[in-house]
Amino acid sequence: MKTERIQLDHGAGGRASQDLVAKTFMPALANPILTELNDSALLEFQGVRLAMSTDSYVVDPIFFPGGDIGSLAVHGTVNDLAMRGAQPTYFSVGFILEEGLELTDLERLVTSMAAAAREAGVQVVAADTKVVDRGKADRIFINTAGIGIIAPGVDVAGQNARPGDIVLINGPMGDHGVAVLSTREGFSFQTEIKSDSASLNGLVAAMLAASNKIHVLRDPTRGGVATALNEVAKQSGVGIRLEESNLPVRPDVNAACEMLGLDPLYVANEGKALVFVAPEDAELVLNAMRQHPLGEEACVIGEVVSEHPERVVLQTGIGGRRIVDMLSGEQLPRIC
Amino acid sequence: MKYVDEYRDPELAKGVVTAIREKSRTPVRFMEVCGTHTVAIFRSGLKELLPETVGLISGPGCPVCVTAPEDIDRAIMLCRQPEVTVATFGDLMRVPGSDSSLHQEKARGADVRMVYASLDALELARKHRDRMIVMLGIGFETTIPTIAAALHQARQEGLENFLVFSAHKLLPPALDALLSAEEVHIDGFLCPGHVTTIIGTNPYQEVVDQYGKPCAISGFEPVDILQSLYMLVSQIEEARCEVEIQYTRAVRPEGNPRAREMMEEVFEHADSLWRGLGPIPQSGLMLRDKYRAHAAESHYDLTVPPAGEMPGCRCGEVLRGVCTPPECDLFRKRCTPTDPYGPCMVSSEGTCGAYFKYHDE
Secondary structure, eight states: OOOOSOOGGGGSSSHHHHHHIIIIIHHHHOOTTGGGOOSSEEEEETTEEEEEEEEEEOOSSSEETTEEHHHHHHHHHHHHHHTTTEEEEEEEEEEEEETTOOHHHHHHHHHHHHHHHHHHTOEEEEEEEEEEOTTSSOSEEEEEEEEEEEOTTOOOOGGGOOTTOEEEESSOSOHHHHHHHTTSTTOOOOOOOOOOOOOOHHHHHHHHHHOSOEEEEEOOOTTHHHHHHHHHHHHHTOEEEEEGGGOOOOHHHHHHHHHHTOOGGGSOOSSOOEEEEOGGGHHHHHHHHHTSGGGTTOEEEEEEESSSTTOEEEEOTTSOEEEEOOOOSOSSSSOO | OTTTGGGGOHHHHHHHHHHHHHHOOSOEEEEEEEHHHHHHHHHTTGGGGSOTTEEEEEEEEOHHHHBOHHHHHHHHHHHTSTTEEEEEOGGGGGOOOSSOOHHHHHHTTOOEEEOSSHHHHHHHHHHOTTSEEEEEEOOOTTTHHHHHHHHHHHHHHTOTTEEEEEOOBOHHHHHHHHHHHTOSOOSEEEEEHHHHHHHOSHHHHHHHHHHOOOEEEEOSSHHHHHHHHHHHHHHHHTTOOOEEESOTTTOOTTOOHHHHHHHHHHEEEEEEEETTTEEEEEEEEEEOGGGGGGBHHHHSOOOOOOOOOOTTOOHHHHHTTSSOGGGSTTBTTTBOSSSOSSHHHHSTTOHHHHHHHHOOO
């Protein structure tokens, strides 16, 4: 049976998304930079290395515990740049507004966006607005694009992981996905879970200052930690071994996931970074992370191995072993 | 998390594994009937902790997988009606029918909603009185009482636009069919805890009496499953054959009589077609006369031609425990979770999906 139309899982960040990129976008648009498939593109420009990235935001609802679509549109793109080791500088913003959106809501979102931009140290230098008929969009969609400067000597990319690298994360998994989900119609459980949506460039700068042996940074957004790790394993041609008992998940997020049949490894984050660092510097980087407000709960979750290349393997809590595949299908639509 | 962490305790697990290793002499093969067990077994990597003498095979307990392709075609037929909103549990969305799936129909514009509880579908019916809300009744005894309760409520409220398409399945007749076919050798059953909270242990007594196969009613955490396997191994080694309850924190021998009354109130037994197992007498449910006005087939002609064979698909054999997914030529090639060919790859409880996701092949 041939799939001939776009389905929701094409946007989920997992296998179907990758197929769409590989079979539809790449043949038409490929060039050596795009083909690298990193969170941001690396551009060399008269001796200066720039990172460039773009992302569109369609999260539903537009206000959620711990954030909103305005700040998220800044955080997400800032993080895509930061995951290349870049310091974000200039942003563009495109708004697609649905006829009937309340102006006070738009004002709230723009204010929140401005605050997020200030905090991350970026300036919005170009913008565009389009309005479509009622029903042709859902209140507001936002696209942001940004560029950042990569300091000399910094070389962080998805293909740089090496056997022996230690894998760190700056805090518990799944907060964003569960926070957004908890506001949706039909989910009547009460939680205090807030999205982790945040700009990670400050944390990344602190880590890069502590060590020049950080090989890979990746933000586990759609598809969660499992999908992000699989991408790195594939890009670098290495295996990754995780220890289930080390995976950080808040108890309330865990409870919500149990109830809904979700696996926190696949739930989206918007303020988390996976860090691959040479073993000799792991302690150093971990300490630098823990001294930053967004890394207080940082911990080791696994290591890079030369066995089982391109596979992520989990040592389970009871001492068994299984693979961790990337996300297949759509867990939660419109999470970011 | 309380009531979960205790049952994932590494030390406890190791202790039970050691006990199984010490006890087990005779090579045995147990069937885990329930899809949730299959997934728990794979997710915890439990199989490789077992001694070589203890084998596990997966059975027909994934509700989506055993739904006949004809019933998927009927669901698709329903969602193509302009005034119909189909409400379904998520797993069913991607299961391929003869020429489409609910997922594809949704992309083409059909109104298909994923719900997490039958009462959510009832709420849709209250909110959208101009639409016909059809809840797809898929599942075993665990979910049937909730659908029955929704129907009971709909009748009381006079919600004429709430319909149910009942493709429910009953578990005991399937075990009977599996055992009487004698196609696959099974030494005992790891029985589904949640279904048993409703039906109680009586139905398994027949398996014990008639076929001489030990049964252990198991919870869903790794330590639960290991402990249940220990019970089964002990029965074999001690030449006992009985129904034992491991999942005592949820299961009572008598089950849940109130839930069964609700089922009885709304549904009566009917013959049902299973994917993989074929037609099994009295293994399904249809709405009683009193509730017929809420039956989808009372409003729509759901006659469909018999679904053709799906060439190469071995889901039927997988569901009967006759073959394992990697033995199927389509596995990981033509059939993946993104573009599934057979239902056992689609469902989060399906054996093929579990092999694909968790098993290093």
